[in-house]
Amino acid sequence: MGRKMFRTLMVALCLLALAAVNASAATSRSAVGTWKLDVSKSSYGNMPAPKFEKLVVTTDKPGAVKWILTGASADGKTYVSMYDGPIDGNDRPFGDSTAGNNIAYTRTASGLEWVVKNKSGAVIETGSSQLSADGNTLTLKGTTQGSDGKANFVSVFERVQ
DSSP, rough: OOHHHHHOOOOOHHHHHHHHHHHHHHHHHHOOOEEEEEEOBBBBBTOOOSEEEEEEEEEEETTEEEEEEEEEEETEEEEEEEEEEOSOOOOOOOOOOTTEEEEEEEETTTTTEEEOTTSSSSSEEEEEEEEOSSOOEEEEEEEEOOOOOOEEEEEEEEEEO
């Protein structure tokens, strides 16, 4: 009986160690690279889908992220948004400084989460990101508040380099 219990305990410990290694590997994956929006796999609720978006992530560390997003809206107007700063849950300016928006990032086991507030402090977007197991698909999910009300979105980016 003691041998069977020991064997069971050893198998359980091996499985736990394997799970810990996999969890460590999952959190050490990086989104650094260039990503292109796959509009056909994305959805935007009652918002018009962008014609194009390219996301370039140059830093993806446990405590910091740096990215620049360029795109074209459904009506063809181009835009640029960027962030370069800590992941600490504190509000930081980002994007077009004249808009006065702030973003706060936190890191979870599955990826990044964020909250965007306008200059008056009202929450206008919440979201999360998840990197696929193979590291080639980055999915951003969230809810945004605009003049047409709330809308849920899913933006699926494919790694291009």
